[in-house]
Every structure is written in structure tokens, then in C-alpha cells.
Amino acid sequence: MIVGAGFAGYHCARTLSRLAKGAAEIVLLNPLDYFLYVPLLPEVAAGILEPRRVSVSLTGTLPDVRLVLGQAHNVDLDARRVAYTDPEDREGTLSYDRLVLTVGSVNKLLPVPGVAEHAHGFRGMPEALYLRDHMTRQIELAGATDDEDERAARSTFVVVGAGYTGTEVAAHGVLYTRALARQNARLRDGPRPRWLLLDVADRLLPGLDERLSRTADRVLRARGVDVRTGTSVKEATADGVLLDDGGFIASRSLIWCVGVRPDPLVASLGLPSDKGRLCVDEYLNVPGRPEVFACGDAAAVPDLTRPGEVTPMTAQHAQRQGRVAARNVAASCGKGTPRAYEHHDLGFMVDLGGIQAAANPLHLPISGPVAGAVTRGYHLMAMPGNRVRVAADWLLDSVLPRQGVGLGMVAPWSVPLDTESPEVARLPRGTTGTA
Numbered sequence: 001m002i003v004g005a006g007f008a009g010y011h012c013a014r015t016l017s018r019l020a021k022g023a024a025e026i027v028l029l030n031p032l033d034y035f036l037y038v039p040l041l042p043e044v045a046a047g048i049l050e051p052r053r054v055s056v057s058l059t060g061t062l063p064d065v066r067l068v069l070g071q072a073h074n075v076d077l078d079a080r081r082v083a084y085t086d087p088e089d090r091e092g093t094l095s096y097d098r099l100v101l102t103v104g105s106v107n108k109l110l111p112v113p114g115v116a117e118h119a120h121g122f123r124g125m126p127e128a129l130y131l132r133d134h135m136t137r138q139i140e141l142a143g144a145t146d147d148e149d150e151r152a153a154r155s156t157f158v159v160v161g162a163g164y165t166g167t168e169v170a171a172h173g174v175l176y177t178r179a180l181a182r183q184n185a186r187l188r189d190g191p192r193p194r195w196l197l198l199d200v201a202d203r204l205l206p207g208l209d210e211r212l213s214r215t216a217d218r219v220l221r222a223r224g225v226d227v228r229t230g231t232s233v234k235e236a237t238a239d240g241v242l243l244d245d246g247g248f249i250a251s252r253s254l255i256w257c258v259g260v261r262p263d264p265l266v267a268s269l270g271l272p273s274d275k276g277r278l279c280v281d282e283y284l285n286v287p288g289r290p291e292v293f294a295c296g297d298a299a300a301v302p303d304l305t306r307p308g309e310v311t312p313m314t315a316q317h318a319q320r321q322g323r324v325a326a327r328n329v330a331a332s333c334g335k336g337t338p339r340a341y342e343h344h345d346l347g348f349m350v351d352l353g354g355i356q357a358a359a360n361p362l363h364l365p366i367s368g369p370v371a372g373a374v375t376r377g378y379h380l381m382a383m384p385g386n387r388v389r390v391a392a393d394w395l396l397d398s399v400l401p402r403q404g405v406g407l408g409m410v411a412p413w414s415v416p417l418d419t420e421s422p423e424v425a426r427l428p429r430g431t432t433g434t435a
Contacts, residue, residue: 001096003072003082004263005030005058007038007315008296009102010384011117011322012329015154017064019330026065027094029072029084031424033058036125037383039315041389042165042351045128045135046172047404048397049390055125056385068094071421072103072265074282077289098291098329101278102322105260105297109418116418119256122165123422130254131169135177137406138252139193143184153250155181155193158241159257160233160400162199163207164350166257167216170197171352172224173255180404196226196249202231205358208313208348211365215358216350219367256417260313262298264420274300274310282340284325295321295341304342316345319382349375 002009002016005028011069013028020026034055043049058067070092081375082094088134107121120134121127135157142154157177159170177193199206204220204227205213220227228243233254235242240250271286277300278286284301286292295301296318300310311317319418324341331338349359349371357371366374376394380387414425 001027001029001082001094001098002102003029003075003265004102004104004296004298005032005035006102006104006296007318008104008322008325010056010058011319012100012102012326013062013065013322015323015326015328017062019326019335020064022064024333025070025379027096028058028065029070029082029094030058031069031071031087031421033067033069035061035384036423037379038123039351039382040379041122041125041128042168042172044125045122045131045169046176046353047132047402048172049393050176051125051129053386053390053393054383056383061385068092071424073268075099075101075265075269077269079293080291088122091223096291097366098332099293100325101266101292101294101298101319102296102325103178103263103265103298105262105420106264106420107256107417108259108261109256110258112236114375115233115254115256116416117237118236119160119254119417120412121256121258121417121422122169122417123397124415125423126410126425127415127422129407130412130415131173132176132422133406133408133410134253134412135173136180136404139177139180139184139187139404140406142193142274143181143186152191152194154252155187155238156196156249156251157192157193157253157255158196158198158249158251158434159255161259162196162197162201162227162229163257163259164348166197166199166255167204167220168351168353169255169257170195170225171216171220171223171356174220174225175353176401176402176404179402182191183404192224194226195224196228198231198233198243200232201229206352208350209360209363209365212348212350212358212360215289215365215367215371216352219356219358239357247311261295265393266298277310283328283338284321284340284341285328290332293325295325301341304340305344309342311343314345314348315382316348317343321360349378351375351379 074083181187347360357375359371
């Protein structure tokens with residue numbers, strides 16, 4: 001049984017089904033019926049890609065895997081059973097012979113006053129859809145008001161966290177809101193929408209190569225993004241954001257991209273962990289539990305290329321760990337031999353919107369249109385489905401004006417920042433479901 005269908009879980013299920021060839025029952029427990037290609041979520045929020053383009057059907061691409069819709073909330077390691085809640089709030093349990101935990105991560109919430117009430121994260125599809133509607137609505141309301149202060153506040157967007165996600169959200173967001181403003185008769189000749197990108201680090205993309213950081217910084221500043229490093233939020237209110245330097249930014253939009261933390265299910269297991277991530281050995285096996293494996297963001301996997309460290313929380317590692325976990329599960333059942341996880345990163349790519357990107361494939365730094373083409377080519381290769389549809393949307397976006405309409409699909413209260421399930425939207429009756 002595999003719990004979670006993110007990058008690690010999906011590729012584990014896919015590899016294991018190919019190895020088993022029908023000789024074993026493979027069960028995948030996940031709240032949703034699709035694998036979400038998270039790296040392209042900023043393009044969904046910016047109206048470039050439709051939501052289904054980055055949502056790959058689990059049953060359609062994993063025909064030999066039994067999908068069970070549900071959110072795991074308890075694991076009885078001794079009885080080898082997983083308890084879960086399905087989308088209709090019904091309780092269920094599943095038994096297993098081998099368990100692979102790939103529950104991923106959720107938004108990291110810092111103890112900053114007002115943030116939980118007034119900020120929104122960017123981890124799942126509901127949050128991306130909410131942000132697209134929110135940006136569209138704020139620009140329309142800015143054009144409708146005669147109050148200059150209100151117009152400025154509604155046209156100001158604050159992104160906290162200049163890592164991979166925050167940088168891409170700001171890069172795509174500034175292009176999207178400016179396109180909307182150009183279409184609005186009352187905003188066309190006024191000040192352009194204002195975007196701020198804040199981080200306590202001394203540069204953008206602090207975890208990546210400095211050359212990528214410099215490229216992203218140059219592109220964002222050229223677009224007018226107010227990049228403020230060494231800056232954090234002291235308090236968030238309904239009217240704006242108070243910074244730690246004493247400044248106040250009037251805004252109705254606070255986008256929280258400060259990082260992630262392992263899914264809370266990990267802490268409930270009572271097993272050794274490292275900064276919230278489940279400790280495993282180089283074979284992705286939980287010590288003392290030969291039937292339990294873990295990988296992806298939920299696991300502290302030893303990095304054999306950097307002794308003494310664990311692998312970072314990236315899709316690149318999660319995808320490859322999922323495949324290795326599948327082979328080691330098969331080996332534990334007598335098919336093949338176990339292998340240790342070892343991977344030298346192949347570089348990173350940051351989509352900066354338009355034709356711009358910052359990339360270092362095989363650690364060769366490139367930027368501009370070439371990097372943009374390489375980045376999109378990489379995403380098409382990495383996606384397990386929907387490649388033609390994604391490419392078609394990119395082509396249409398390059399020749400047609402952006403469609404800026406708010407569909408009202410996700411309400412603010414449906415995507416609270418402190419949720420333990422960012423992949424699903426909260427419903428009025430207190431349950432959860434897809435957006």
C-alpha cells in the first residue's frame with residue numbers, strides 16, 4: 001500500500017505496477033483522483049494553463065493500481081492497518097503487507113500575528129484557483145473604486161518567501177495583473193499593479209545556485225517587482241502588512257510561500273524523525289520496521305552524495321526516490337535486489353514567465369529565451385501525461401490575449417493557511433472535497 005500520490009507516491013506506484021505485472025495487489029490511498037504536477041501551478045494561477053492540464057488521472061495512467069480515495073489519519077504499525085476518511089466523511093481501514101509512506105508536505109506556518117487569518121498559501125490546486133480569482137477580483141475592484149488609497153491597496157500584492165515557489169508566483173503574477181490592468185479602462189493609464197517579494201535571506205532563491213538567484217533578481221526588478229531581502233513580516237492585518245523594519249504596506253493580498261513542513265501524519269507515528277521527517281536508511285526503509293518504507297518530503301533520506309546530510313525537499317529527489325522505493329519493496333518480496341538511493345542533482349529550472357527563465361541543466365547556467373525553452377521542454381518530459389494539452393495551451397497563450405475572468409470557484413475560507421490538507425478545499429458543511 002502506498003499512502004500519498006505526489007511525485008514520490010505516483011512514481012512508486014507506477015514502477016511497482018510494472019515490476020509486479022499483476023502478481024501483487026497495489027493499493028494507492030490518496031484524497032484526490034489525480035497526480036498534481038506542482039511545478040506548473042503558478043501558470044494555472046496566472047491563467048496560462050487550465051487546471052486539468054496539470055492534473056494527471058491516477059486511474060487513467062495507473063491501470064493496474066487500485067485507487068482508494070481518502071485522507072490517512074492513523075497508522076497502526078503493529079496491526080499493519082491504515083485508517084482513513086473518504087471524501088464523504090466515511091471512516092475506513094486498509095491492511096497491508098508492505099507500506100510506503102509518501103504523504104508529502106503542507107504549508108509552513110510561522111507564529112506571526114494575523115498571518116493565519118489574512119494570508120493564503122500555494123501548495124495545491126484549490127489555492128492556485130483561489131489566487132487566480134483573487135488577483136482578477138482585486139484588479140476589477142481597483143478599477144471600480146474612486147478612492148485612490150483603496151485602488152492602490154487593491155493593486156498591491158505581497159509575496160512572502162523568495163524560494164522556488166514565491167519567485168515563480170511573483171514572476172507570473174506581475175505579468176498577469178498588468179495584462180488585466182491594460183484591459184481595464186480605468187486602470188489602463190494609471191500606475192501599474194505593484195508587487196513585492198520579501199524574504200529574510202540575503203538573496204532570492206537562497207537554496208539554489210547564486211547565478212540562478214542573480215538572473216531571477218534581474219528579471220523581476222526589470223518588471224518592477226519590489227524585491228526586499230533581509231525583510232520579514234511582523235504582523236498581517238486585513239488592510240495590509242507591517243514589516244519588521246517598521247514599514248507598512250497597504251494591500252489586500254498576502255501570499256505565503258515561506259516553505260513547507262512534513263505532513264502531520266509523520267509525527268503521529270511515534271517513530272524517530274529529523275526535523276519532522278521520518279528517519280529512513282539509504283534503502284528508504286524505516287529502521288526496525290522492515291515492512292515500512294518512506295520517501296519524498298515526508299522522509300529524511302540520507303544523501304549519499306553529501307555524507308551527514310539528508311536530501312532536500314524537491315520533486316527531483318521525490319520522483320527518483322519513489323522509483324527506488326518500488327524496487328526495494330519488490331526486493332523485499334523476493335523480486336530483485338535492494339538498491340541504495342543516490343542521486344546527484346541535475347540542476348534546477350525557475351520559470352520566470354513569458355519567455356524568461358533561469359536554469360542550470362547539468363550545472364550549466366543559462367537564462368533568457370533559451371532557458372525558457374529548456375525549462376518548458378523539461379516540464380513536458382517530466383510530466384507523466386497531458387503533454388500535448390499543455391503544449392497547446394502554451395501555444396495559444398503566446399498568440400492570444402490572456403483570459404482574465406474570475407470564476408468564483410474557491411472562496412477564501414475554503415483554503416485556510418493552517419490546513420493539514422492543502423490539496424483539498426474546505427466545504428461549508430465542515431467536510432473537504434475537490435474544488
